Ligand code: UDP
């Protein structure tokens with residue numbers, strides 16, 4: 354059986370369409386499945402719609418968070434509750450093609466491949482500034498973590514052994530896209546075209562994207578700390594040269610007042626120090642977040658039909 358994990362936040366117009374599109378294609382292909390919906394604190398009627406679907410379909414499980422915890426938390430809740438031999442992550446807005454789920458399943462079914470990951474053929478219609486930044490972000494995090502993250506997405510099918518491995522990772526600040534690469538396992542790629550979102554809007558605001566990038570870079574790689582250290586080494590070397598030069602001028606040359614130089618150096622060094630402190634501060638805040646050991650999410654309800662409902666009604 355395959356578990357289809359679908360996080361949803363304010364997707365009242367989409368939940369039914371998504372469930373029926375996924376259900377139809379998997380039934381047509383004779384693939385046994387379950388759908389695990391996670392309602393990530395939606396403010397609209399998403400949860401009511403999910404509950405209604407559970408009543409009429411025993412393949413659907415619906416999970417209700419106590420508030421909005423973010424897609425990452427929803428993904429990990431879904432992985433924990435999935436009961437399939439494999440699981441695939443699917444967005445509730447049908448931006449991932451359902452046919453690709455079948456393609457992934459067929460690859461997994463043959464055996465020998467534990468992760469079938471979807472890579473974006475193109476990024477769909479996107480703002481060029483956003484595109485540029487996301488390219489830079491994936492370059493940075495890829496370099497820092499040693500993982501190939503170009504065109505990566507959350508659209509992945511995982512074998513049970515991968516799900517179990519991910520469920521054993523204890524950190525609170527998760528980044529599924531990178532963690533599912535870090536665990537290893539034999540991986541095959543399939544390419545898919547990102548569709549346009551037809552109903553509702555993307556949940557991302559520009560400020561959230563900056564947050565997302567900075568957060569994930571600092572929780573997944575220590576590269577920024579190394580960059581800051583390298584900065585320190587370079588400025589130290591420059592200061593030796595300037596220092597020798599200054600002393601030479603004082604004793605043997607014509608020593609000038611050099612007031613502008615003092616100002617510039619003062620500004621430069623203090624800003625480098627402040628910047629470095631900021632980077633270190635970020636890491637300290639990550640440690641603080643982790644050490645609190647709070648749960649990744651809080652579940653308010655889980656609804657699914659009883660296993661024996663078929664027989665007893
Ligand atoms: N989502 C979620 N919690 C959030 C934001 C988004 O569960 O806080 C879900 C959303 O309902 C959708 C998926 O994550 O199923 C992808 O979200 P979205 O389409 O907004 O992101 P994009 O496709 O633009 O990256």
Ligand code: MG
Pocket residue numbers: 444446448550555
């Ligand atoms: Mg989307």
